[in-house]
Amino acid sequence: MKKNILICLVGLLCLPTSTLTAQVADSPPGQNLVYSLGNPGQESESSSASVGEQAPVVIYGEIINPDSLSPLKISVTPYYLSRSSRFKKSHFTPDLNRGTFWDGVLDPRVQKFALEIPDLLRPAYISLKVGEKELLDNYLVFPHDSLKIDIDLMDMQLVFGGPSQAFFEVQYQLHRLQKTKQFNSPSKVVLGSAEKLLSQKDYRAQWEANNKLFGSRLEFEKLDVSSFNDLLEEIEFRGDAIDEELELLLGMERSLTPSQSELLTLELYAGYYHDLLHRLYLSYYSRLPSLYDTEELPVIYGRINQLMKDIALKDFSVSAKLVSANWLNQEMDRLTLISLTEHKPFLQIAQEQHDSELLDRVGAAFLTQNLSRYPDPAKLIRDYLPEVSRNVWTDKIASLKSATVPGEKLISLTFEKLNGDTVSTDELSGQPVLLYFYFSTCIHSAHYFQDLLYPLYESKAKSLGVELVAVSVDEDTTLWHNQLEAYSHPEITNLRLSAEEKEKWRAYYEIASFPRTFFLDADGTIRSFGLTRESYQAFEQEFTELYSEIQHRNTPDTLPKSISK
Template sequence: MKKHLFTCFLASLCLYGSTLTAQSKGADSPPDKDLVYQSGFPGQESFRSSASLGEAAPVVVYVETKRIESVDSLLFQLWDPYLNENDLPLPEVAQLELSQGTMYDGSRATMRGQWESKPISGYGRLSLRFNKFTYLDRFLVEPGDSVRIRLDFVNARMLFSGPAAEKFRVQYELANAYENYRYDQNPTMFTGDSDYWGYSTEDSLSILNIKNQQSSIRRKMEFVSPGPVGLSHLENIFSMDISSHPGFDILDFYQGKVGEDFLEILRADLIGRLHFDQVFKFSTYYMEDSSHREFFQEKILGKNIPIPAAAKHSAYFPEYIYQKLAIESALSKEPFRHLLGHLPQEVHDQVYAIYIIKNYRLFKNSNRQFELALDQIQTPWVKEEINRLYSAQGIGQTISEIPLVDRQGNEISLNSLQGKTLLISFWLPGCQFSSNAYQSLIKPTEQYFTEDEDIEFVYISHDRLPERWNNNIESGNYSTEESLNLNAPGPPHPFMEYYNIRYFPTFMVVDKDGTVQNIGNIPDLSEELIHYLESINAESKPNQSK
């Protein structure tokens, strides 16, 4: 029997923002305040920023696009500091509207604009996106960095100039090297059948054709099945010499062109990313047997990967350590927190925080886990983030008074619904998982309680388009039209940010006193959910007389 090690619980959830772009106010500096040019041309300042770490200064990006008519704005995301891309802390988000360039500033036939961040005093991470397309993915930035970027869609290239150009250029080359390294390898597909031929005659013919082709330039799918085939595939993955990755040659090339500390963080990024890929593959192909356990002991636990000093600033190394320790915890049954003792304090704190942020809604006693983490975490910004999350997510807290909007446009606070046990379903338009959960779990449960006036079902969407929201309600795919339907229009919306509702569907249970009893960890079978709601409702009845 195959047993997956679920160290990331996003397989059946929709992530908000994966297809919808966030919008907020962006800085649009006039030409006479263009910091890209104030610091001189490339080469004049070598790899120095206009500020040093600890000295607060903004990051400034002047960007030109050449030329796709539909690209009239770009989305900037800045994490300061960075811990996790999809969770907390949330990034500063700005939608930069672009304007037509002119021949007088060398931007003819382009759309251009300038973005400026809030002042930062330490390392940050910057992403640049348009709809589903990502052009910069969590690029490392320092206070005072300024750069000019041209997104040349006509000739399919990205150009960098300005004082921080080399910092951006090395990361752009590293990103290309990482993707090319993956492109050199055949894609894989995990199947339950060692003799897999697809699900149709057409599939079988396609697979046969690919297996028979002899080509030095075309890739072919490798089908990986449980057992010896999967273990052999893991052996191949872990036998790869990570030190030969072309990214390290790129880092060596930029020695003396970019600051050494900056390069060491990028080196920690690359090492962490490559080891993460290996460990994640292991969790994907794992089977509960002695061979896989021995493989883990030898290839993962037995491999001593030094923790770079720059790991505390890396976007990838703490994620690698988390993934490795999460698997070790699952196999050894040892509490995750007991496996952190060997880590440097700042890395320890980040890894522990990642564990809490990813899993707090799955804990049987989340309050206890928050308290244990806060007792061990010492890094101020990490402790502040976990403490803020605990204040909002702690079981036993009163439901927030932040208002939501009903279908008539009236503001309603969930706190005003005291006296009833609430099951709250958060859903996202277009999310199949939200629809599936409603049809198979929430709808039959609600039908059971049709005559029970003590239990109310509330459906909350996160939709910036009221007409689409109403149409989705009427479709019956996500909620019951006759129930209380509310919207948290945005992005962003303070209620959704307060409760960190970013994955859909998410469920919340609130008792008659307005006290949160559960966030995201309800039973997944209707019969069990019915019993759970009945018990919450019964336990809160004595408080009705208060």
């Protein structure tokens, strides 16, 4: 599976994870949502079949860790909505105990651990880290699973045992095979013209020299009719792209239950289609009018629409689709492309394709990713909630109000100051505050602060009594200190969120990208989750309007009466 880099010429957001994809924000399909169910969904079985008896999961084993200060961390995601969503995600840090002669541990470096994850209703995803070293990333686990694991970070070995050994072993081998294929494939840059990029500075010489030295590690895909047709053919005719993975899975099928085998198979097919559909949506769809004549476009849109309906993966059960992360990622892009080609709202398309809890899951994922881009999120939540059938998804959609509709106080957080002291959320109140969150490897944060936020503070906000507070989410305090002048300013208040506090903040406010700026009034109430970045003039105008609203909500003695500089 090839790696693809989608060049973003006007990108304004940084994703806080390693990624080769930079997304350009686009309007969500269909601002006027239609809630009539219309045609019934396409599911052939009741979603209740996916919910079984509650049962715990047991993970236990041994670890050799040369960095004894790094804790073992295990996280569980029972309801996947997106890579960045923290919905009902749980974190565990099991105690590590020295082994003894009497339990057969003869190596004094070995520590033992055991963890019982509370009752699960259906399969979930688990991740395992030691410090910041990711050892297992989103592995599937079923209720009743019991996994024994040997972690040797001295020799870099990971060994599975126990009753669930085979299920984890096949996932480990599948992950390794996919990583091997990615490593052996060149990275692909998708852009309008490679010549424009290569003609700058000495880029062509660097590219050619590295290709001769290391082989072809970087390729360019031109955004033209030929490459677009090639992409559609990859979607339509799968070829042998995942045959190795399917063969590996087939070879271990006797050691798996039918449910385990089906879920892993769905992950493979959906993962393959998601990569292609994401490329189609982000790189090509908006450019089609420049690639085809007006008379040709309806035919092209019709071809895309039919292709999306042909790859609906109808042979897989609702039970598997309610769990699979890759299926949901693929389905979001598939339904978006149907929505665009049929000129219908996304949620209407979802209602035509699905029903019951599967519709709830798709709807919750869509709102989680897009709600903040609608002009009236509160109304959208009110209108959509009656359509939701399951309490867990009702709770999720209702909770989105806190992340998208201003009016609540900032949640309780503890910040670290540059000198190591701590300060609480309550200590931020007393005057309006622009609370700017960033991390110190996000170049968009640096440009945002230097080009928009700090000039606004210097020219207007400071004189109005509005404080600017910069909050780093860097887990490396040295990086935070060293990069302060590039991403903030030493003369303003500089704070940092610890890993635990950052996770709490990101989960509550559904934070998926940076930078983020909250505008708080003097009481600590959030009045805005961000200002427009279209231009400095628009940025300043929105700040001025928000400040006027804040001023009217407070007594004359609390804030200055004039907003003119």
